[in-house]
Amino acid sequence: xxxxxxxxxxxxxxxxxxxxxxxxxxxxxxxxxxxxxxxxxxxxxxxxxxxxxxxxxxxxxxxxxxxxxxxxxxxxxxxxxxxxxxxxxxxxxxxxxxxxxxxxxxxxxxxxxxxxxxxxxxxxxxxxxxxxxxxxxxxxxxxxxxxxxxxxxxxxxxxxxxxxxxxxxxxxxxxxxxxxxxxxxxxxxxxxxxxxxxxxxxxxxxxxxxxxxxxxxxxxxxxxxxxxxxxxxxxxxxxxxxxxxxxxxxxxxxxxxxxxxxxxxxxxxxxxxxxxxxxxxxxxxxxxxxxxxxxxxxxxxxxxxxxxxxxxxxxxxxxxxxxxxxxxxxxxxxxxxxxxxxxxxxxxxxxxxxxxxxxxxxxxxxxxxxxxxxxxxxxxxxxxxxxxxxxxxxxxxxxxxxxxxxxxxxxxxxxxxxxxxxxxxxxxxxxxxxx
Amino acid sequence: xxxxxxxxxxxxxxxxxxxxxxxxxxxxxxxxxxxxxxxxxxxxxxxxxxxxxxxxxxxxxxxxxxxxxxxxxxxxxxxxxxxxxxxxxxxxxxxxxxxxxxxxxxxxxxxxxxxxxxxxxxxxxxxxxxxxxxxxxxxxxxxxxxxxxxxxx
Numbered sequence: 001x002x003x004x005x006x007x008x009x010x011x012x013x014x015x016x017x018x019x020x021x022x023x024x025x026x027x028x029x030x031x032x033x034x035x036x037x038x039x040x041x042x043x044x045x046x047x048x049x050x051x052x053x054x055x056x057x058x059x060x061x062x063x064x065x066x067x068x069x070x071x072x073x074x075x076x077x078x079x080x081x082x083x084x085x086x087x088x089x090x091x092x093x094x095x096x097x098x099x100x101x102x103x104x105x106x107x108x109x110x111x112x113x114x115x116x117x118x119x120x121x122x123x124x125x126x127x128x129x130x131x132x133x134x135x136x137x138x139x140x141x142x143x144x145x146x147x148x149x150x151x152x153x154x155x156x157x158x159x160x161x162x163x164x165x166x167x168x169x170x171x172x173x174x175x176x177x178x179x180x181x182x183x184x185x186x187x188x189x190x191x192x193x194x195x196x197x198x199x200x201x202x203x204x205x206x207x208x209x210x211x212x213x214x215x216x217x218x219x220x221x222x223x224x225x226x227x228x229x230x231x232x233x234x235x236x237x238x239x240x241x242x243x244x245x246x247x248x249x250x251x252x253x254x255x256x257x258x259x260x261x262x263x264x265x266x267x268x269x270x271x272x273x274x275x276x277x278x279x280x281x282x283x284x285x286x287x288x289x290x291x292x293x294x295x296x297x298x299x300x301x302x303x304x305x306x307x308x309x310x311x312x313x314x315x316x317x318x319x320x321x322x323x324x325x326x327x328x329x330x331x332x333x334x335x336x337x338x339x340x341x342x343x344x345x346x347x348x349x350x351x352x353x354x355x356x357x358x359x360x361x362x363x364x365x366x367x368x369x370x371x372x373x374x375x376x377x378x379x380x381x382x383x384x385x386x387x388x389x390x391x392x393x394x395x396x397x398x399x400x401x402x403x404x405x406x407x408x409x410x411x412x413x414x415x416x417x418x419x420x421x422x423x424x425x426x427x428x429x430x431x432x433x434x435x
Numbered sequence: 436x437x438x439x440x441x442x443x444x445x446x447x448x449x450x451x452x453x454x455x456x457x458x459x460x461x462x463x464x465x466x467x468x469x470x471x472x473x474x475x476x477x478x479x480x481x482x483x484x485x486x487x488x489x490x491x492x493x494x495x496x497x498x499x500x501x502x503x504x505x506x507x508x509x510x511x512x513x514x515x516x517x518x519x520x521x522x523x524x525x526x527x528x529x530x531x532x533x534x535x536x537x538x539x540x541x542x543x544x545x546x547x548x549x550x551x552x553x554x555x556x557x558x559x560x561x562x563x564x565x566x567x568x569x570x571x572x573x574x575x576x577x578x579x580x581x582x583x584x585x586x587x588x
Contacts, residue, residue, distance in 0.1 A: 094494055095487050152571040154528075245487030248498040270497035279571055386568045388545050398545075401583060408581025 008396045023406045028377035032232040040371035041224040042346035048217035050337035052105045054138040056081045058207030075135045089215040098215035134333035144284040146202040151280040168197040171262040204253035209277040239378035249273035288312040292328035316372045318423040321365040335365045439555045440466045451481040459500040470511040471558035476566045514551045529569040534586040
């Protein structure tokens, strides 16, 4: 296919021309090598297990904890949500993506019981010792999606509409029916309560988004083990087809108050997984997020932080994988979660390189970065397929449009303002020496 | 003359579209006086979508409705009317990108119009070869960043 395109278009003169040609041939930003494939699939598996907790707990927080002013136990997932059937796994699935089962993953349940300590202790002890799934990471992603506006989709304007506020009013009044103090505060500061509702809505959005990604990653891991995903483009094509298949999944938010459901964002609004969850998620979490607090500091006066939020570039694609111990990018707390569920082939691989087990957390974080470049490539290719033209289109004008789209996407990693080009890891991941 | 729905039903090439319009309960709307301009995807256009895409949409009618209404514009627009109109606002609310030039270019987003200007009582049908999907607001920025100039219509 590369040959066909090259006959129709002259070679790209982009500084990442090799990557442009690879994308035009149906590949990813990540080079297609067995070592890359092993790393990204292994990380999908390690990510999917905690993600199976994240989406369940996010829905629990959005639907049940809701506006609890002291949500001390929001990470203590009740059995009902561990047994909640994933809509995209198991026998009763709406569309079966993972051939496995619909309830919480067995490795997750095992870890929740004994933790890293390997001891069956009371839940509260594991929680306080931080020997648990780090929901702080999931909430950080949610906050990035809430905080960054202007990412497209119809949900964002809807959350500012009168209709949404009226839905919130009903839910707030029912939720605090027996709490006159909170009702009084709500009368005085209604906007503060609406903002909390918006946060709960975004929590639901991220939960519904990850409900799909967990089975997608489990299935990819199984297909790799069976030898049915044998290259990076195979992995990416699976993701692209998955993105299309579930693009129309409804995005909504409902709250259960004393057994009664209240819709804040009804399914009937027609909001979809692709437009109202996936695209905003990729933009907020992979590209933007926010400068993390920790051992590394940023100086806004020295223009190390952009004036315009649209120019934020602190996401996983730009992250320096220094383990600062935070939930934000580089999310050490996520790396810690994934560390517990690495497949054996990756543990063996990391032990062979650098300082072996001692810096496994950094090595897996860099593999994770590679795997997210692959997911971003899939989103780029899905966008190309949805909005532009087939890679083998016979019309050169169409191929030119595809090329402009690919180059436009890559140009995001080449901008010199705020040192974005130096922060971007696109050049690093072209080589196996980056680990 | 027949209305838009009757023409689509009478022609054997729009079975998926007709099924989807019925599922979304849009038959009476599209049979109303309008007028509308409909970009009607052929069955072969729906068949190009990856497996599962239609299944998910048919399970979720409001979401299906949104995709279908993206193919409909209020008003009666023949190709000749669109030569100087690079954008049309769909009933879904997002823009459709038109590239119409004489003698033989007529495209909407990434679809090619294979049969233009079918007249109905309540509007115009243009038959297209690809299902079109709403382009997010960042799409123009990315294309321009890649040096692309959109057709002036």
